[in-house]
Amino acid sequence: xxxxxxxxxxxxxxxxxxxxxxxxxxxxxxxxxxxxxxxxxxxxxxxxxxxxxxxxxxxxxxxxxxxxxxxxxxxxxxxxxxxxxxxxxxxxxxxxxxxxxxxxxxxxxxxxxxxxxxxxxxxxxxxxxxxxxxxxxxxxxxxxxxxxxxxxxxxxxxxxxxxxxxxxxxxxxxxxxxxxxxxxxxxxxxxxxxxxxxxxxxxxxxxxxxxxxxxxxxxxxxxxxxxxxxxxxxxxxxxxxxxxxxxxxxxxxxxxxxxxxxxxxxxxxxxxxxxxxxxxxxxxxxxxxxxxxxxxxxxxxxxxxxxxxxxxxxxxxxxxxxxxxxxxxxxxxxxxxxxxxxxxxxxxxxxxx
Amino acid sequence: xxxxxxxxxxxxxxxxxxxxxxxxxxxxxxxxxxxxxxxxxxxxxxxxxxxxxxxxxxxxxxxxxxxxxxxxxxxxxxxxxxxxxxxxxxxxxxxxxxxxxxxxxxxxxxxxxxxxxxxxxxxxxxxxxxxxxxxxxxxxxxxxxxxxxxxxxxxxxxxxxxxxxxxxxxxxxxxxxxxxxxxxxxxxxxxxxxxxxxxxxxxxxxxxxxxxxxxxxxxxxxxxxxxxxxxxxxxxxxxxxxxxxxxxxxxxxxxxxxxxxxxxxxxxxxxxxxxxxxxxxxxxxxxxxxxxx
Numbered sequence: 001x002x003x004x005x006x007x008x009x010x011x012x013x014x015x016x017x018x019x020x021x022x023x024x025x026x027x028x029x030x031x032x033x034x035x036x037x038x039x040x041x042x043x044x045x046x047x048x049x050x051x052x053x054x055x056x057x058x059x060x061x062x063x064x065x066x067x068x069x070x071x072x073x074x075x076x077x078x079x080x081x082x083x084x085x086x087x088x089x090x091x092x093x094x095x096x097x098x099x100x101x102x103x104x105x106x107x108x109x110x111x112x113x114x115x116x117x118x119x120x121x122x123x124x125x126x127x128x129x130x131x132x133x134x135x136x137x138x139x140x141x142x143x144x145x146x147x148x149x150x151x152x153x154x155x156x157x158x159x160x161x162x163x164x165x166x167x168x169x170x171x172x173x174x175x176x177x178x179x180x181x182x183x184x185x186x187x188x189x190x191x192x193x194x195x196x197x198x199x200x201x202x203x204x205x206x207x208x209x210x211x212x213x214x215x216x217x218x219x220x221x222x223x224x225x226x227x228x229x230x231x232x233x234x235x236x237x238x239x240x241x242x243x244x245x246x247x248x249x250x251x252x253x254x255x256x257x258x259x260x261x262x263x264x265x266x267x268x269x270x271x272x273x274x275x276x277x278x279x280x281x282x283x284x285x286x287x288x289x290x291x292x293x294x295x296x297x298x299x300x301x302x303x304x305x306x307x308x309x310x311x312x313x314x315x316x317x318x319x320x321x322x323x324x325x326x327x328x329x330x331x332x333x334x335x336x337x338x339x340x341x342x343x344x345x346x347x348x349x350x351x352x353x
Numbered sequence: 354x355x356x357x358x359x360x361x362x363x364x365x366x367x368x369x370x371x372x373x374x375x376x377x378x379x380x381x382x383x384x385x386x387x388x389x390x391x392x393x394x395x396x397x398x399x400x401x402x403x404x405x406x407x408x409x410x411x412x413x414x415x416x417x418x419x420x421x422x423x424x425x426x427x428x429x430x431x432x433x434x435x436x437x438x439x440x441x442x443x444x445x446x447x448x449x450x451x452x453x454x455x456x457x458x459x460x461x462x463x464x465x466x467x468x469x470x471x472x473x474x475x476x477x478x479x480x481x482x483x484x485x486x487x488x489x490x491x492x493x494x495x496x497x498x499x500x501x502x503x504x505x506x507x508x509x510x511x512x513x514x515x516x517x518x519x520x521x522x523x524x525x526x527x528x529x530x531x532x533x534x535x536x537x538x539x540x541x542x543x544x545x546x547x548x549x550x551x552x553x554x555x556x557x558x559x560x561x562x563x564x565x566x567x568x569x570x571x572x573x574x575x576x577x578x579x580x581x582x583x584x585x586x587x588x589x590x591x592x593x594x595x596x597x598x599x600x601x602x603x604x605x606x607x608x609x610x611x612x613x614x615x616x617x618x619x620x621x622x623x624x625x626x627x628x629x630x631x632x633x634x635x636x637x638x639x640x641x642x643x644x645x646x
Contacts, residue, residue, distance in 0.1 A: 102611070341609070353594045
């Protein structure tokens with residue numbers, strides 16, 4: 001009787017080990033082959049009007065073409081990067097819209113798949129500056145530009161150039177009623193680079209100017225666009241560096257006391273970089289192709305008031321007047337400045353208080 | 354069969370069968386061990402290993418060298434601890450009388466008070482922070498009130514004042530409920546006996562109520578302190594660079610600098626600080642308990 005009990009226990013242990021092994025294998029293996037049609041495609045989108053546009057302007061095209069349903073998850077670039085990093089063999093997101101620097105990081109870590117015109121026919125209509133700096137691992141979906149939103153009743157004659165604006169802010173010309181992007185915001189290092197470009201590329205001068213601005217003018221360096229709009233909308237500040245699409249949407253909602261412009265000579269772009277995540281299903285390319293199609297790009301621009309990179313898009317005049325002209329946009333040289341971001345953030349924390 | 358085998362084991366105490374592999378015990382404990390390993394110990398090990406990575410070269414303690422070899426990071430650690438202590442102290446002073454009132458109220462009033470106390474916890478932290486911006490901002494309700502009575506504008510936002518007010522608001526319930534639950538268990542006859550013997554209300558509170566309810570204050574203080582020094586959303590939104598604390602630095606390293614090893618090292622440091630302080634607090638309580646006559 002005892003022998004039978006021991007045998008049964010051994011059998012039980014073997015079954016448990018077998019079950020554990022099966023579970024381990026199931027976890028390690030991708031849930032699908034890349035070529036097979038998945039049940040659904042998971043795409044990442046920034047919240048609010050951005051996600052609304054994705055649902056309205058891109059997803060119907062993709063679902064009609066492939067018959068695959070799309071799940072949209074909203075969030076932020078760093079969060080998506082963390083998720084695909086955590087599970088590269090079976091990524092929980094198939095198409096991401098990372099910020100420029102995160103996109104470079106992801107490509108460097110082998111988390112993204114390189115695009116070609118064969119896989120992505122609409123790539124042929126996207127100018128090189130919107131995908132080549134990322135070695136075709138990502139392609140821009142839309143182009144935002146940093147500009148200045150201001151209270152027209154307080155600031156009657158805003159300066160035309162970035163340099164003049166920054167000098168005024170550093171000198172405290174607008175009182176303690178200004179907000180600028182924080183160096184620790186997702187596009188904060190790019191803003192530091194933009195400031196440095198107004199002073200012959202000198203980063204030390206940029207930090208000195210921002211330090212003066214902090215002491216004389218800045219109520220708060222904003223860390224999220226929502227926080228920034230709250231500062232401006234409650235009239236806590238009279239001038240603020242902000243994204244064009246969001247600023248114009250705010251003004252169009254009956255806030256005609258506010259004005260917006262892009263100081264010269266050029267401003268930096270904020271790009272949402274679309275990428276197919278490595279090991280994601282191949283139909284991901286169809287989604288990106290839909291997002292880059294001229295007709296869908298135009299609808300996207302009309303919805304969110306950001307310029308789009310497809311050169312076949314022809315904007316109606318009323319929309320064109322609201323978008324950042326591509327010739328006024330400059331893309332920071334990420335290959336040269338990317339490695340300095342960590343140092344700039346550390347310096348920001350220590351010097352701008 | 355199993356019953357027989359089990360009975361055999363028990364009867365034959367000290368025999369070979371007693372040393373048999375305790376399969377039942379292992380299988381019974383396995384789910385708990387698995388949950389603890391996967392959700393509690395596992396992440397800590399992963400985090401600790403991540404903190405030993407360097408951009409180039411062998412694994413080591415370089416990330417910790419960056420933290421403890423730089424005055425700025427030491428200052429942030431100091432600010433983080435001080436912030437935790439100040440919020441805890443305010444919560445204790447404000448929360449004690451409120452906890453007392455909750456504990457000594459009638460059933461219906463108590464239910465209402467508890468609902469009011471926990472209300473801040475029902476609101477999302479971001480929404481709550483934006484709410485404080487509307488109240489404390491330059492054009493906010495407080496400053497509008499000050500202007501209306503001819504007083505100058507008060508700087509309540511983007512400094513330690515605003516951050517502390519918002520943090521006390523959300524963490525006060527933890528202190529109040531901890532104190533209330535302890536006072537509820539106190540035997541009111543002890544206080545009555547002291548009064549009958551001629552003790553004043555102040556003396557009854559000082560010698561009877563407060564010592565017997567210290568357990569609740571300590572529990573509340575541990576909760577408030579650990580939650581304070583681990584929070585970052587409120588500090589991020591209502592503070593600025595000058596109000597830097599360790600969790601905000603960790604968040605920055607993860608989201609902007611993408612320097613995971615440094616963020617992990619700061620996480621381990623924060624965990625070490627909290628654990629060290631809790632151990633010191635427990636040791637102190639033990640020593641005080643022994644010293645008491």
